[in-house]
Every structure is written in C-alpha cells, then in structure tokens.
Amino acid sequence: MTIQTTAAPPPTATRSGRDARKPRGSRLERRRQRWGWLFVSPFLVVFAAFLVFPLFYAFGMSLFTSTLATGTKFTGIDNYLKAFTDPLFLEGLLRVGAYALVMIPAQLLVALVAALVLDSLTTWVSKLSRLLIFAPYAIPVVIGALMWSFLYSPRFGPATTLFDLVGLDAPSFLAPDTIFGSLVNIVTWQWSGYYMVVIYAALRSIDPSIYEAARIDGANGFQTATRIKVPMISSSMVMVITFALIGTLQFFTEPVVLRNIAQGAIDAAYTPNMYAYSLAFSYSQFNYASTIAFALGILVFAGSYLFLFLTRKQSGLK
C-alpha cells in the first residue's frame, strides 16, 4: 500500500497536469515529491533486492536447461512447454485444486460461524473463545504440522486409545486415501481462527443502529445474521477467500512435514511447490525448478485475479 499511495501517480503526468493548472505550486510540489521518494527509498531498495531482482533472476534461470550429463544451454520457453505437459506438475495442480474446493469453504464456514456467534455474545466467554479459536494461528505452521503428525500417529496419537474404548480399530490417518482429509483438517485448524478475526473485525465495524432497525422490522437473530451481517461484510469475505486461495495453491509446509512420517502417501511432487522444492534441492535441477515455480506463480496470479474480477461487485473493487 505504501508504494501505491506514494509512487503510483507517474511523476511526469502529475507534473504536466499540475503545471497546467497551478504553475506557482510546481516547485513546492516537486520538492515534496523528492522528499517522498527519499522516505520511500529504503523500502524500494529492499523491494528491488528481495522481490524484483529474484523474480527476474528466477525467470532468467527458467529459460535455460541444465542436465546432469550435458551441462547448461539456452532453451527459451521449452521448459514452460515441458512444465505444462509434465504429468507430475499437472497432477499437483489438480491436487491443490481439489484442496481448494474442500479447504476454502471449510475454513470460511468455520470462521464465519465462529465470528457470527462471537459477535452476538458479549460475555467474557466470547473473549476467551475468541482467543482460543485464534490460538492455532499463533502457532508456527511447522510446529502445528509436527504436533498433528504426533496426533495422527497410530502409536502416540489419542485415536487408538479412543477407539479402543468402543472396541474398534482406529482409522489410519496417514494412508494414501485418508491423507487428504488429514491435511484439510490441519489447515482448517490452523487458519480458521485468523479468518475468524478478520471477519469479526468487519462485523464490529457495522453500525449497531442497523441491527436496531432490523429488530424493529421484526427480524430474528438468524435473519439479521444472514440478511444483514453477511452481505455487509462481503468485501472482507472476498479478501479472506483470496488469501485462502493463494495459500492453498501454494500448499507446502504441512505436506512436507507429514511426508517425514508418510513417504508413501505423500510423494515428492505432491503439490507444485513441493515439486519445485524437490527438483531444486533433491535432484539439483535448479532451472526446471525455477520454471515450475514461475509457472505456479503465473497460475496463482491468474487465479486470484480471476477470482477478484468475478467478485468485484461484492468486494467493492470496481
């Protein structure tokens, strides 16, 4: 946001426009802009060094192909053609797509219900519950995933004990057909609290007199929630979904941690991000890894852009 407010208006356009209208202020204006640039420059240096440069560097790398036996040569967009026909990459994309379809609604539903309930309570219980629901987000992702890997463990986890009580065999949480649900559970547990806080903050900003009007009109609590509260916070919901979408397409940490205990169920190319990581650090294919990372970046950009475009009415981004 900083860069947008300070640097977005192109200096030339501003100058000519302002010059025409009020020529006397132009010097002052220009001096102000100089100061503005000065204040922004530390950020710009970091931005260029750690964002713009790596981006171009990675893109440059992705245009070369290096193999173990024959060395590196320039191959242009060949790597991209290979990536978009690479079954491992495409399977990974399909997989994160499936995760997005299940995980985003799940997180949103939990977050929304929790926020609506907490919003209508005013006791100390609501404050405590808010903290407890938010707590998983405060735990680092790796620690959270490690913790769950112990909870899922057939030996250390509580499931075995619980199922023993009713005389049943505990389900395996780390088998190929159950790992999907296990991962959905970890992510939902971790992120719902964060989204809940975002939605809750939006709910608190609604003018209470609207509720009063609704009550006078005869709306009950459920109607107030679904007909007034939810439509009024739609822009926050769009933001939450966008974050969840970007996060899901880049799904990485949780499956990597669980892979340590379930190598068969989670292969090295389970998600596109993991595929890029394996290519670079396990198989030494830095160029192709850049291609995968860049291709994924393009898809994430396109996906989030498309989503924001489709929801521009709800989000107020018109």
Added chain:
Amino acid sequence: MKSKLLAIAGVAAVSAAALTGCAPGDGGDSAKSECTNTIVNPDATQVSVWAWYPAFEGVVDLFNETHDDVQVCWTNAGQGNDEYTKFSTAIEAGSGAPDVIMLESEVLSSFSIRDALVDLSEYGAADVEGDYTAGAWKDVSSGDAVYGIPVDGGPMGMLYRKDILDQYGIAAPTTWDEFAAAAQALKDAGAPGVLADFPTNGRAYNQALFAQAGSTPWTYDSANPTEIGIEVNDQGSKDVLAYWDDLVQNGLVATDDAFTADYNTKLVDGSYAIYVAAAWGPGYLAGLSDADADAQWVAAPVPQWDPANPVQINWGGSTFAVTSQAKDKEAAAVVAKEIFGTEEAWKIGIEEAALFPLWKPILESDYFRDLEYPFFGGQQINKDVFLEAAAGYEGFTFSPFQNYAYDQLTEQLFAMVQGEKSSDQALDDLQASLEKYAGEQGFTLQ
C-alpha cells in the same frame, strides 16, 4: 487496488521463486567466518569443514593441536540431506561451500558429476589407500578418480531380541529361509509384535538387501560421465523383493516407514524382534528412549541366501571430500586424509560417536576387536559379527542421481506393499522410470 493485487501475486510468485534457491545460502558465509571450535595456531592455513556428529569436536581439537601448518575450522551444517541441500545450493551459487565436507559415500557421484568435488588422486590419495579395505576404497572411487577419504562404514549384521525369541522358542535365523519360518512361528504363537520391519522408505537399506542377492544396479565411471548402465530389475532383486512381498502380504513383517518416531519406538519396545542393522545400528538403538528395561540384545551375522557362499553388505558410511571451492586444495586434502588418521582420533569416534572405523590400523587392532559393548550385555560384537562383515564387503557403485533413484524406489515399494503392484512389476516400473530420467538428464544408456 490493482497494484495491491499485483503485490499479492508478486509475493506469491516470489515466495515460489525463493524456493528455487536463487538467494545465496546463509550456511556458506557462516562457515567461513565462524568456527565451532577454537583455533590453536591462528597463523596457520585454515580449512573449513562441515561434519555432523557432535563428538567430532574432540577430533577437531586433536587435529589442531597436532598440526602447526593447517588448522580445521569446523561447522555442523546438519546431517545428511540437510547438509546436502546447503552444499547443493552453494554449488549452484558458486560460493559458500566449505573446503572439506563430510558426505555419505552414496552421494559422492551425485556431487562429482556437478564438478563439486576434487579428484583426490591428484592430491596424494594413493598415500593412504593402503589404510583401507578394497571395498571401502571402491565406495569412494569412480574408475581411477577418488572423490573422498573413507571415514566410517556400515557393514551389516542382525540385531535380535534374545528375550523375545527365547520366549517363543525360536532360534535366531542364519538364513533368509529360517528368517521367514521364524516370522511365521512368531505370528502363529500369537506374539504382540512381528519379527521385523520392511520399510518402503529404507533407501540404502533396501538397496543393500538387493545387493546381497547379486544386484549391481549401476555401472558408472566418472571418466565417462555421460554414460550410465542401469539394471535394477535383475533376477536377484526380483527374488529378494518377491520374498519380502510374500512376508508383507501375509502380515509376517511390518511396513512402517523407517526413522519416524513410531518406528524408533517400535525398534526398542519389542514390536520388532529383529533389527537387520548396520554397524552403526547399536549406537542408534542405544540413543533411543522408551527402551524395554529387560531387553536382551544380541548381535549376529546378517541372514544369508546361500550359507555356503555368504555375501556381506553395507548400509551407509561417511567420507571426507574436498570441494572444488576449496581455496587451498593441498591443505584441504591434508585434512581429509589425516583428520581420522590417528588412533586417538578413532577412539573418540568409536567411543563417543559409535562409528565403525574403516581405517585399517584401528579396524584390525586388538583394541577394536575385543571391545565389549554394555548395550549387548558385554558382547564383543565387532569380533563376533561386524569385522567379518566389513572384511567381506566388496564395494558398490552408486548413481549420479541417487536421490531421485531412492525416491522412485520408495514409490514403487510402497505401491507394492499397498497391493497395487506385484514385486516384479514394481522393479520393472522402477527400471523404466530410471531409464527415462537418465535419458532426460542427457545420459547415454549402456
């Protein structure tokens, strides 16, 4: 708002791009500037070393105290793949690697093909060749080139729970046929555990099992770096895998992933009666918690296919290699050759890090032969098992893309254990995927 969107997508793309390692690794610089140990002679040439076991500190101090012209500056950059990831990034970046690095012998080819290692035959490797067994030397050589100086090895044996086998009246198996019979007997007796584990992610362990039946999956010589021979689906491997598949499908062995918390617990709590292990296995076991207090461990030779012609195998083992980024390659080679070149250094390695030495003067000493291990109730496991296993080991050739090969092996074995594939099919598919990969990487198949 458009620029915000751009920023979000930009962050997304960059965090993906950051994973490709274009940022210089942080491990490299710290290795040059800080040493974990103290330097005794600050004027001498300093050689930076990455090595992972904590007990290495004593070895480094010993080296620095006994060398005036060369000093070791040691950093622990993590064990195994953690260290390789940093090293790999440093190679790609062109700087940041240490002068000398500890590597398992199985990854030497993977790094030498990237010109990351110095051929030590040009720096006096021949001087110390006589100090090692032929098998150990073959593990670090490719053709005439030598890419590392051997440190420790993993000759394999069988560690078993005498108390459990005695309880069910089962004799310790000496052949794989007896092993299968013992597994059946244990199950028939209604024991709570199983005889052993067959980990699909066993990597080098599974490869060693195949090698015992004559499998030589790789033909590779760094003098001819673009040619490779691949044969992972030979009859020996197929027989071995069919044998294990049978045990797995009948529920006679477990199929837990190795080196997970579950596996570690099961190793020591009696869930497995037998641990087919390398010589470093006893040290590994002793370091685990939750062990049965009344467990009686005994070391025995690894089961054989043909007891008349025993075949010894190896699982793991490390070496010291000199990297191509080393500033003073002569000095680095001196460190690689001499750091574990004294009896004092080896006593630290054996007693504090549970290493199995490949250096003959200590390997063949009375001290090592007669060493008694309290974990085994005072058994002289080296005399009984591992010295013979080390002497009989003939060496192995690894591929220049070993990590990929292991990952593929794990996937195929898992598919087999899940009942999706027969054992023959798993190995045939493995062969096909490795041939395809070798072709993509520019190799000519022999």
